[in-house]
Amino acid sequence: MFIYVVKTDDSIFSIATKYQVSMDSIRNINGLKTDRLVPGQDLLIPTNMYIVQPGDSLYSISQMSLISIDTIRLYNGLQSDILMAGMKLYLPPRPKYEAEGFSYITPSTPEKNQLIVQTFAPINTFFGIFEYHILQDGGLSTLNDQQLIRLVRENKVAPLAVITNLTPTGFSPELTRRVLNTPEIRERLINNIYNLIKSKNYAGVNIDFERIHESERDLYSGFLRSLSERLRPEGFYTSVAVPAKTSDNISWLKGYDYGGIGAAVDIVFIMAYDWHETSSPPGPTAPIGEVRKTIEYALNHMRGNKIILGVPRYGYNWTMANGTVDSARAVSVSTAIETAMKYQVPIQYSTEYQQPFYQYRDETGKRHIVWFEDARARAQKLQLMVNYRLRGIGAWQLGLHFPQSGILVREFMIPKKII
Missing domain, CATH: 3.10.350.10 (LysM domain)
Structure with missing residues (x-):
């Protein structure tokens, strides 16, 4: 190939x-x-x-x-x-690297659940089922996930319950502060997570608390350690999703202590994407240099056999007005390519960032700039996983269409199975 x-x-x-x-x-x-x-x-x-x-x-x-x-x-x-x-x-076959796949999936109709699980089960070890969100009192929201959990286990993949600090207005650092700073609420949340995993036949948990403030840095690592201590004796996995971090000097990321987090949990899913997103100017979503620096920073704070490199199955389409961003939206890889086809504009490729991009004008004359992931970009990230001997690779998220991705994963790795 x-x-x-x-x-x-x-x-x-x-x-x-x-x-x-x-x-x-x-x-x-x-x-x-x-x-x-x-x-x-x-x-x-x-x-x-x-x-x-x-x-x-x-x-x-x-x-x-x-x-x-x-x-x-x-x-x-x-x-x-x-x-x-x-x-x-x-062209001889590539040597295969034994690693774990960890991808996020959102519950849908039984038919769509079955199609996605059967398509991606062969290349995944874990599916993070998105999502339960925490409540003010340490409770958890509900999720219609029983059919999906059963389907995931039947296909020999370990289901993990994704727990977030999402609210109707987005990820809430205020909610996280309340939970982490109140011992009885924190303990109630740990008990509720344990009961959820045990009662619904999950293999473990994936904590995705975003926008953690520096003031909660140690409390967050301590929460993860306490949660892991509760789950590990019964064989449950504790995993965490963390934003990509390349140094200790980035103010809005100081709430994430890579060393403390890595020591507390079994698996760290590094969200190595969104360097540019809807609230930023146009640019590469997952530039290879920043991804590489993130891996190297992480390896200075935790073992490589804990790290899942998170990669995107999407990009962004920015609508421009007078040289500034008017609006922006996320687009799947397939949608990005189909849009270039629709407007018959050539796709360019940045060798510096190892990401494709293009521009076009829509029917109203508005200029659009699109950056996204493609097969070349994905291959570069898979090679980083191999070069740095990481635990594996994972993606956000499987509902976003990127048909070449699974083929490339099979080219680079032999997925481990734990059930």
């Missing part, structure tokens, strides 16, 4: 002919709903034989196939780097 970037005047027919694969195989592996393509769109090509094209080099083929130049040389008995157009090169 390799990643092909669509060029001007390409078609599925011409690409299939060029690499001697069927058109249906290209459509199926990339989840294409139409044969329309745009320059800059990336496609997975399902073959282990690469036919050299004019202008190719071992370096460019290595980048496309995610295989080192030395490995390509070795398997093809190449004595020099000179390539001739039409030459066939064997």
Whole structure:
């Protein structure tokens, strides 16, 4: 398999002919709903034989196939780097890294639940079922999740109950402060989480408290430690989602003590995304340099075998007015590509950030800027997981369509199963 970037005047027919694969195989592996393509769109090509094209080099083929130049040389008995157009090169399977997959899922209809679980169960160890939110008195909201939990377990994935500090107005640091600073409420919340997990047949919990203030830093780590001490004796997992952090000097992230959190829990899901989002100017959602710095910072505070690298299945579409953001919305990877197709604008790719982007004008003349994740960007993050020997990789969230992602996960890793 390799990643092909669509060029001007390409078609599925011409690409299939060029690499001697069927058109249906290209459509199926990339989840294409139409044969329309745009320059800059990336496609997975399902073959282990690469036919050299004019202008190719071992370096460019290595980048496309995610295989080192030395490995390509070795398997093809190449004595020099000179390539001739039409030459066939064997692309050997990548060595697989044994790791865990951890993805978030939201309950839906029984039919949609079944489709998503059966599609993604083979590449996931854990599903975080989103979400229960905490109440002022330490109680928990309700969630219609029984059918989904049963389905997840039948497919050999461990379900984790996601507990958040979400309120109707967003994540609430005030609610978290009240719960963490009041011992009886904090203890009640721990008891309620324990009872929820035990009564509903969850494998554990995923705590996703966002916008924690610095004043609650130690209280939050202590809460996680107490929760873990309550759950661990019965074999339940305690996991936590934390925002990406690259240093100790970022004021709004000082509430997250990576060292204390890492010591308290079994799994740390690092949300390595949203460097740019709806409230920011346009830019890359998950730039590779910042993701790398986040991993390196985390490894200075906790063991790699606790870290799940969280990656996005989405991007953002910013609507601009007079050079500033008028509005913005999240879009799935598939929606981002379909929008580029609709307006027939080429997709560009930032090698600095390892993220695709493009601009277009809508029917009313408004300018839009879109940054998102694609197969090239995902491959780079999977390689980071391998290079840094992390526990695994995870995604927000499975309802966002990104058909190439699961194929790439299988290229890089063998998912561990615990049930």
